[in-house]
Amino acid sequence: MRPTMKDVALAAGVALKTVSRVVNGEPGVNPATAERVREAIERLGYSRNESARVLRRGRTATVGLVIEDVADPFYAGLSRAVEEVTIVEGCLLLSGSSGEKPARERELVRTFCARRVDGLIVVPAGDDHSYLRPELDAGTPAVFADRPPGPGLDVDTVLSDNAGGAMEAVGHLLAHGHRRIAMLGDHPSIFTAAERLAGYRSALGQLFDPRLVAMRAPTPETVRTDLERMLALDSPPTALFTGNGRLTVTALRALGGRRMGLIGFDDFELADLLSPGVTVVAQDPAGMGRVAAELLFRRLSGDGGPSEHVQLPVRLIPRGSGELSP
Amino acid sequence: MRPTMKDVALAAGVALKTVSRVVNGEPGVNPATAERVREAIERLGYSRNESARVLRRGRTATVGLVIEDVADPFYAGLSRAVEEVTIVEGCLLLSGSSGEKPARERELVRTFCARRVDGLIVVPAGDDHSYLRPELDAGTPAVFADRPPGPGLDVDTVLSDNAGGAMEAVGHLLAHGHRRIAMLGDHPSIFTAAERLAGYRSALGQLFDPRLVAMRAPTPETVRTDLERMLALDSPPTALFTGNGRLTVTALRALGGRRMGLIGFDDFELADLLSPGVTVVAQDPAGMGRVAAELLFRRLSGDGGPSEHVQLPVRLIPRGSGELSP
């Protein structure tokens, strides 16, 4: 069907290896011969079969990326940054969304490994990564982003300063006079959610009140219910800290214009256009992707040093909602 | 390094072919033998080398997706839908962002083809796709989404009803009493931008005024400049039609709370939370991705019928900004 090197060699009247040399830009080919080969390539519409090349060389020039959901702006930004670095390094990106399901994460990683990706960047959904052991031992490096791997796996990680960001957010609300500060977070089995809860708690100290905390997978209904319950308390919250971008938006809808101190973890588009503007603790998804990818490519180029653990700073952006008084 | 079928065969005391049969679930293997093989596979941590398999079989079980930018919510939604279908079909997704650069689109397609993807889904950046001819001839089907291919290429397409949506938007503003309706759109060399401009123009008829139209790659500065120019006219616009999601958001910022009729093409998160809510013509990015992917897989399973051209409906969602009177 498609022409092969052999076909090109035949057409150009040279040996197969000469075609290979031309295709790969190897030195030591007579310019005239090379020209003849190039002409045959053009004429036959030849393009190198990468599968064969990969099989022979052992490197696929492909990186696998497992995230939670490409349709989530945070992970979309991360993906784009990973892709950017990957392209520069001459590699391609295989990617897949786990949808927060450990089984799917595992399935994706397995599939990527069967395709012999050179390396992996994983935003884990589960917390048992023992299945990665053989792959790591076989020399496929992995970098974990956003969340660390389960116990027993010593790999590079790139995480945001989740606890610090939450502390800063709550501290900011405290500084503006709030004493009853509620938190809506994702299920604490998710690393980032647990870290942010820890930061929230430590910033509140004595003021901590478990009735002002709701941690579970958010839907419009659960958020509404949780908020209503809290607002019906004897001393209701005057401010709210939301544990991720989706929660912030859902909470804004549930609040329906009710005036209340609010700081959300994660920045989101249009946060500045709402009134009041929404104060957020901004992460840097693109930075996270870039750093993770660069770390991976350093490993791929032979860096065998001890595993690195990068913590990315977060940034509080005051826009109004976090500066309301109680 | 990694164990091969040969290693497994040796360990299990069978021939290589028997291992192959077990790995691929082919019938006609003695259960006891199969068990022995499985045990050896487990013990050695064997996993099939897909590159070798691909080389032999000719099919990669991989689909290539070229979009404009994963970090754009529209394309992120499309990607996720494509991924969904792809996974169900047992394939993997290679994807890349063209960043609206024809050269990069071409490069990505080339690279994907060199990896022998089974099929392609392309949101084109350029309008010359003659380079795809050899790939199509070699039997790699392609589906174009969001925008059609350049002239001379007869492939399946999945497009939104861009002109119809624009007409509906402008008609809606007219019905609410507006007569001076401006349009901000992307550069008309982009298919969707041109189509939406055509719809705008045809809905306006005699009311069309070229001074109320600005079509160019949007940046905060250009949008601000264009709007200021229009608003300084003797009879300034009382309403605005924006040609895509990014433009809508940028225009909202530039307007800075100024009360003005507004309908944007593309829905966006939080459009309902602004005040007034932003009326939009919503596309269905996930539907587009799904339909394109399904079309591709129908081709892959042998459907050789004439090329299909799906047009997806759009939906006007009134939220307030499009219902303001002049």
Added chain:
DNA sequence: TTGAAAGCGCTAACAC
């Protein structure tokens, strides 16, 4: 039910 041999398209190692 099992196995031996050939070969997918390419690159590495070595002649010439």
Added chain:
DNA sequence: GTGTTAGCGCTTTCAA
């Protein structure tokens, strides 16, 4: 400079 040979790990074909 150029060509020959071997073999990457698998599936296909055919034989036992």
